[in-house]
Amino acid sequence: MAVFASLAEKLQDTFKKLRGKGKLNEADVNQAMREIRLALLEADVNFKVVKDFISRVKERAVGQEVMASLTPGQQVVKIVHEELTALMGGSESKLNWSSQPPTIIMLVGLQGSGKTTTAAKLARRVLQQGRRPLLVAADVYRPAAIKQLQILGEGLKVPVFSMGTTARPLDIARAALEHAARHGNNTIIVDTAGRLHIDEEMMAELAGLKEVLKPHEILLVVDAMTGQDAVQVAGSFHQQLGLTGVILTKLDGDTRGGAALSVRAVTGCPIKYIGVGEKTDALETFHPDRLASRILGMGDVLSLIEKAQENLDVEQAKELQKKIRQQEFTLEDFLVQMKQMKKMGPLEELINLMPGAGKMKQLKNLKIDPKEMLHVEAIIQSMTPEERRNPSILNGSRKRRIAAGSGTRVQEVNRLLRQFEDAKKIMQLFSEGGGKKKKIRGRNLFPF
């Protein structure tokens, strides 16, 4: 993965080599297209989608906007990014609400894609919007699927309608409609059993459910880690049911999520939400431009900043940013920064969002264990103000003193110093790094 971590960097290299020639020729452009092709394939975009996409991008890449540009590499990345974003639907898309209650939402998908969890997440969101959701347990096949939905519903204080595993899903659906009418539930969310798109009997069951429920939304729940088969799966569900939208799950890992592109291309349906965690609050609105960056290995800078904004003390962040620019970042600031990062959640998840992060070796050292945080604090507190400002004066005997004072070992002091240096380097990247700079500067926010 790391090899393709940053397409932007690779393209820049490719084009840099060509700089001397003054003009790009066909072979140069082909070389660049090969890089893009690899990046997209590595991100699991369907190879057929890649092929068509490349030919389209190539048309634009040999055009004036690139040829005349002083930074053709960046220009091509920009084009690729724009095209990807457009292909994924451009702007955000919301749920369709029925003008006459209830609004009925049906979740469908392969086994293990995350339907049950997603049903609960949707119920939570709907509840927060002041609606009265009813969850319906129509998966009578997978052991304990009903129980799973019941537990989740209980946690959210959302009612769950079920009739056990002996009832037929069609009967459950009919009864659920009546139940909702009687109890004034204006949003019905139906969890169905996972099934293969080639299982005729099971697909017919879904068609039957559709007929009974007349849903306003039929959402395909797709695992973001899905590979080339996404095209068959989505195409076939769409063909048999007429999907209205897609929810992409498990995007909190390090998957690049190219399946999104395949699904969108084959169904034409918008991606409405993304799942980013196991808890019921981990459902987010889908932003095509951000996923485009991620697919290209450019990092999801916007999500990172958003996450930072939610958790950061803005004044403190500005202060830090100023210090970095002026090269005045001290160990004390490092401590403040680490405490802030702790509030934002596991560092690894943030690192995944960073541009080119896969490539940066130094990030490995930055992994911080919560227990280690305590040590870090103790070590920094055992330093004199002078030492915190200027760690380069730390010689062997000072380090031994600090280790003894903080109840740690010299190795730990050394490790902390390394981490500090690494953090400085990374922050430099954020405050001066190429194309990434603009976005961050626009918000005037240091991403940590």
Add this chain to the structure above:
Amino acid sequence: MSLFNKLKESLSKTRQNLSQRVGALLTGSSQLDASFFEELEEILLTADVGARTSMELVERLQQEVKTRRITEPAAVAGLLQEEVSRLLGEEGRLCWSPTPPTVILVVGVNGVGKTTTIGKLAYRLHREGKKVILAAGDTFRAAAGEQLAVWAERAGAGLIRHQAGADPGAVVYDALQAARNRRTDVVLVDTAGRLQTKVNLMEELKKVRRVIEREVPGAPHEVLLVLDATSGQNALSQAKLFHEAVGVTGIALTKLDGTAKGGVVLAIGNEMGLPVKLVGLGEGVDDLKEFQPRDFAAALFSDLSSI
């Protein structure tokens, strides 16, 4: 025509093209020229083998074709089977401890089929006359314990289970004690699904492994990573990070009854040398099979099941 519509149209042709091509490739195609190998590469890509491994494989096949002076396209299928075996190991065999209990730890990301695979394996071992205990190490996901309980009953296996939210290490400890007391042959340890990048959860898994190591010398005898055949290149990251954390000994590849080929295990074999040991072919108790490299290679080229 907009790019979007163009894509849509060409995608609907993909399937048709592919099956036609496969047929032509192995029977009709008369010569082993550049376009033959290009098509071959496309088939591998479609099967999720991944760009790098596909290229390497094709290059190696081209090399072999030259040195062995092969001229028949059909013979390439045989070569490919050899390559697959080379990358993925021979027929999958689980390791057994000379002294019971054999402990098998089952790990993987969310929803890949860990619990179901354990259920199917337990059923099979029970039928072979072995005494099996299932350890409900997933104390996190709602109703995970209940799900495993249903499988224990189907399989005729014992079950050790704590309350929701309990420490998985403690569950496993109890299961191993019970195994000793009840003269159990096999302990299958279910774990909560977790994304491989979640450091805290991976630490928890390491702890489970340490409990097993401490309680049963030489255990775990297998650490099975369950991979969903539908997943793409991220499975490589899964294999790497799970291996780093708990030392994976083999792969169980599930959901091969769908249209996905699970080709990413070739990339994993290529880069890490991890063998595939079991394959999942459905949701029933009998739908677990030993891995057969020949069948797997053949399936890489088989027609896609009808939609």
